[in-house]
Amino acid sequence: MQRYFLKNEAIKGKKALIRGGDHHHIRNVMRMRSGDNVSLCDEDGNAFLAEIAEIRTEETLLNILEKIESESELGAAVTIAMGLVRREKQEEVLRRITELGAAGFLTVSMERSVVKAREKSAHLERQKRIAKEAAEQSQRRRIPNVYGNLSFEEFLDFSDQFEIRIFAYEERAHEKDAAFKRLIRASLGKEVLVLVGPEGGISPGEADALKERGFVSVGLGPRILRVETAPLYIMSAFGYELELEDES
Amino acid sequence: MQRYFLKNEAIKGKKALIRGGDHHHIRNVMRMRSGDNVSLCDEDGNAFLAEIAEIRTEETLLNILEKIESESELGAAVTIAMGLVRREKQEEVLRRITELGAAGFLTVSMERSVVKAREKSAHLERQKRIAKEAAEQSQRRRIPNVYGNLSFEEFLDFSDQFEIRIFAYEERAHEKDAAFKRLIRASLGKEVLVLVGPEGGISPGEADALKERGFVSVGLGPRILRVETAPLYIMSAFGYELELEDES
Numbered sequence: 001m002q003r004y005f006l007k008n009e010a011i012k013g014k015k016a017l018i019r020g021g022d023h024h025h026i027r028n029v030m031r032m033r034s035g036d037n038v039s040l041c042d043e044d045g046n047a048f049l050a051e052i053a054e055i056r057t058e059e060t061l062l063n064i065l066e067k068i069e070s071e072s073e074l075g076a077a078v079t080i081a082m083g084l085v086r087r088e089k090q091e092e093v094l095r096r097i098t099e100l101g102a103a104g105f106l107t108v109s110m111e112r113s114v115v116k117a118r119e120k121s122a123h124l125e126r127q128k129r130i131a132k133e134a135a136e137q138s139q140r141r142r143i144p145n146v147y148g149n150l151s152f153e154e155f156l157d158f159s160d161q162f163e164i165r166i167f168a169y170e171e172r173a174h175e176k177d178a179a180f181k182r183l184i185r186a187s188l189g190k191e192v193l194v195l196v197g198p199e200g201g202i203s204p205g206e207a208d209a210l211k212e213r214g215f216v217s218v219g220l221g222p223r224i225l226r227v228e229t230a231p232l233y234i235m236s237a238f239g240y241e242l243e244l245e246d247e248s
Numbered sequence: 249m250q251r252y253f254l255k256n257e258a259i260k261g262k263k264a265l266i267r268g269g270d271h272h273h274i275r276n277v278m279r280m281r282s283g284d285n286v287s288l289c290d291e292d293g294n295a296f297l298a299e300i301a302e303i304r305t306e307e308t309l310l311n312i313l314e315k316i317e318s319e320s321e322l323g324a325a326v327t328i329a330m331g332l333v334r335r336e337k338q339e340e341v342l343r344r345i346t347e348l349g350a351a352g353f354l355t356v357s358m359e360r361s362v363v364k365a366r367e368k369s370a371h372l373e374r375q376k377r378i379a380k381e382a383a384e385q386s387q388r389r390r391i392p393n394v395y396g397n398l399s400f401e402e403f404l405d406f407s408d409q410f411e412i413r414i415f416a417y418e419e420r421a422h423e424k425d426a427a428f429k430r431l432i433r434a435s436l437g438k439e440v441l442v443l444v445g446p447e448g449g450i451s452p453g454e455a456d457a458l459k460e461r462g463f464v465s466v467g468l469g470p471r472i473l474r475v476e477t478a479p480l481y482i483m484s485a486f487g488y489e490l491e492l493e494d495e496s
Contacts (some may be wrong), residue, residue, distance in 0.1 A: 050458065070470065071470060099471060100471070100473070101469075133368075138471045173409075180488075181493070188469070221349075223258065223320050223347060223386045223388060224387050225348070232480045233480075233487065235487075237485075237488040240481075240485040240489070243424065243469040244468075245429070
């Protein structure tokens with residue numbers, strides 16, 4: 001079922017009203033009709049089953065049928081930061097980690113980033129749209145926050161708001177590492193920030209600065225993962241550990 | 249360090265000889281010189297550190313310095329089967345699951361596959377090349393097997409050679425599910441086959457046929473994962489569970 005994210009004021013009691021891009025999507029892209037069902041999410045993460053009552057030229061009217069109780073949000077709020085890479089790679093990672101339950105996404109200009117940060121307002125708007133669409137498709141209740149690109153110094157300051165700070169360090173790729181499992185298990189209900197480096201990896205100087213700031217370095221197993229793959233491994237690990245039940 | 253996969257006969261005692269595409273890669277793409285180090289893998293999964301002795305017009309001569317003992321292969325041999333989707337999606341999944349340690353890859357023409365299987369010899373050769381390159385980049389010791397596309401009936405017969413057979417079933421996406429964790433933990437040293445459906449999912453008829461054939465249906469958590477994302481989640485889960493150490 002198609003899901004739409006609405007402002008709280010668009011939902012009043014048992015009625016909802018959709019305008020703008022989402023209305024266009026219902027009317028002209030999905031070609032829905034009165035009686036069709038959709039799911040709606042408000043800004044507080046509440047989800048509702050709704051039925052289309054009427055599709056007008058400029059707006060869609062809906063009746064809310066019931067609240068949806070099942071939980072589709074990951075138990076930890078995981079923000080993924082990645083060393084600045086090409087725009088297409090950023091967008092692909094953002095789309096995937098949104099499906100996998102991430103709470104936020106940003107890029108960081110790092111020593112070994114080959115790409116330069118560009119003027120970013122249009123780019124940021126585009127990322128917000130990608131996050132919203134991917135959240136709708138994967139039946140999320142929240143749209144991940146998109147923070148744009150930060151300098152490494154800005155990133156260190158930004159990290160202060162998180163309770164658990166992790167970076168994936170390639171130097172550790174060949175050791176087995178218990179730290180990652182331990183941190184994931186400790187992350188329920190917490191704000192977590194995980195940084196992966198750009199293509200050339202995190203420099204020793206950056207690694208030292210991160211450790212000083214309270215980041216824990218973790219290994220992601222014995223194979224070398226590309227920068228686009230590491231964030232998916234990380235989000236999958238959180239989901240697997242926190243969401244799938246143990247039998248014992 | 250660049251890794252190359254060689255036939256066993258290319259390695260004789262402490263000497264190795266590289267010809268063809270890999271020789272071209274060393275000479276013209278990487279522009280290496282005598283004294284540069286590379287790593288080599290033979291067909292039995294042995295890895296060696298080697299030094300380039302001489303680069304000739306048609307071949308590269310190498311001296312083997314030592315055997316590399318560290319293990320980069322996943323403890324379970326996991327083959328990913330996915331419902332037939334567009335070629336670009338297949339190739340992207342193949343590249344990623346190779347990095348994540350998969351032992352094999354194939355596609356299956358299923359009821360809800362929108363794409364039709366094409367004449368496949370060139371396509372299969374291309375997939376083999378992708379698997380080899382991704383295995384080299386991620387420092388694997390083995391190149392995943394690539395089986396091409398099978399009909400659903402052929403796939404059921406193909407599955408008989410595997411000890412653990414799993415399919416990801418979207419109907420289960422909203423339940424927590426202990427089966428997946430249990431099966432992963434039981435998979436060390438085993439041959440495992442995991443099927444994910446095409447975009448429209450696995451049909452109820454197909455699900456019944458799979459169960460009759462000994463497949464266990466598992467859920468991958470509460471969010472809807474796209475067909476390109478589910479195989480990465482699956483491989484990450486195997487890696488996370490089997491390769492990262494527990495602290496206790």
